[in-house]
Amino acid sequence: MPEVKEFQAETKQLLNLIINSIYTHKDIFLRELISNASDALDKIRFLSLKDPSILQNDTELQIRIDIDKDNNTLIVEDNGIGMSYEEVIENLGTIAKSGTKNFLNQLKQAQSENTVISLIGQFGVGFYSAFMVAKKVIVETKKWDQDKGVRWESDGTGTYSVEECEKANRGTKITLILKDDLDEDENYLDQYKIQELVKKHSNYIKYPIKMKWEEEVEAGKQKITVKILNSMVPLWNKNKEEITQNEYNEFYKEHFYDWNDPFDVIHFKAEGTTVEFTALLYIPSKLPFTFFSKDYKRGLNLYSKNVFIMENCEEVLPDYLGFVKGLVDSPDFSLNISREILQKNKQLKVIRKNIERKILDALKSKLENEREKYVEFWKEFGKVIKAGLYQNIQEKEKVQDLLLFESSTSDKNMVTLKEYISKMKEDQGNYIYYAVGESKDIIENLPQMESFKEKGYEVLYLTDEIDEFLIKLMHDYEGKEFKSISSSNVKIDEKFKEKEEENKDLLQKIKEYLKDKVKDVRLTDKLKESPACIVSANEAISLNMEKTLKNLEQLPFEAEKILELNPDHQVFKILTDIYHKDPNSEEIKDYAELLYNQSLLLEGLEIEDKATFAKLITKLMIK
């Protein structure tokens, strides 16, 4: 006679909730049962390492799934370690986990199904999840060292029965008599559905998961074979030496939905640290087109001993490396890890740190050893890395050496900051000079570039909108300060100070004419060929930043401008002549307008009064 026993009070409550509150996510029951079977196989395999004879003649460790449509049942069976009578009662009648009470209290207060699922996810209901899909569950099990088997049966509503039984083979057979009201997409008697679930959640279980497979070979003729549903050996658990580049690439394309081969593969095992884990990471070669949209999912997939547990876990990947794809497998992850728990998890922080370092090392190595490939990569992902660095400027030290720039002396391989400072001229001072503009061409034609070229100082070309914001935030590299060539206080030579003094009155006059347009009019020694340029009076907001911010409608005011004149230019000489003849000459005003507007044009800025500018040019032409 079977013994009828009550479930422990907590188990009863839990079962009640599972049966009555969960309508979605039911698929995971199969993963839970397969994972338990795999654990049971691990245990017997472990014992057999010491004493192979305990396997007797049942040596192929495996999991079998059987579909019995006639009886509406699904069976998951293993030849693992099995359970004794006491163990069955202990394991399948109670919840031995600490925190059960607290968990159940929270569960009772949960308002929505999502909260219930999330809580259950955190706690892990394992075996009991079978009751999400089954109206009755029968467990027949035989422990490896026992003669008799045990049969356990329950409908999940309060009691279960347990009795000794005859069972030929070692291991556990779980029979689910499926609920009658399952949805159409919950057809667990369909071989394709089961195959899909196994592939999705348990593909890398290391024991074969076998199922009878029916196929129509000819019209009306069925063939039945036994199919192994899972691929078993996860690529990431193989030795690196055994994996070809092609295998790595195929795995990437299959799992991460990319047509292109990855730019780089990083595969490593971390042992001896506080957390043991294996990571297989891919740096794509092309930026996904959804990357900047909210549809793009960052993060790595998590596995625990080959069992898939979560997609796109953001916690293991720093934000600024969000384009990296891949997975992490750690025996330390709980199968039912939830997002809430993840955020507080210390192990994940360790993993994240390790992963970050490996990715940065890989990128650095590409930069050093395969420069051309790295330049290609940079052209795709540079913006992302810069944006990431901008948001986490505290990461500066780690990332700054990965940055590449075009510059006045670089070739197609561009230049790193390290290379820049190694080439600095002795009389250049402590400055890394940069120029901002929409393109290389525009920058090269900036009047301010002239004297830098002459002096042979390298100038970084900042052509991405984010560049100047980033550079300003970085402030310096290895103690060398970033300095814009358009900055109003860049002085290459001090000699011209006297000249400024000599021409004070003229400069004042021009300033009066340009009243609201400029904050100041000065002389500069930055110009060679050009008579004048415009710079920003404010170090914090340059003219280019003004342009960007205006486009984003982020800036309600204009950057204050300074007009700088080249005292060695013919135009300036003419101006001084006019001024000396007649300090109130109208012509000075015309020149002031022309120089100001011409400088705006060269900076790529709008001329405010185009008609007057055109008139002045005409006037000049017929003079």
Ligand SMILES: Nc1ncnc2c1ncn2[C@@H]1O[C@H](COP(=O)(O)OP(=O)(O)OP(=O)(O)O)[C@@H](O)[C@H]1O
């Ligand atoms: N197929 C099986 N073979 C042997 N023992 C099993 C099997 N399935 C379950 N058990 C035993 O029942 C226990 C309870 O299983 P359950 O799935 O509820 O929790 P768990 O596996 O310990 O935890 P979790 O599933 O949350 O990781 C297991 O720890 C195991 O001892």
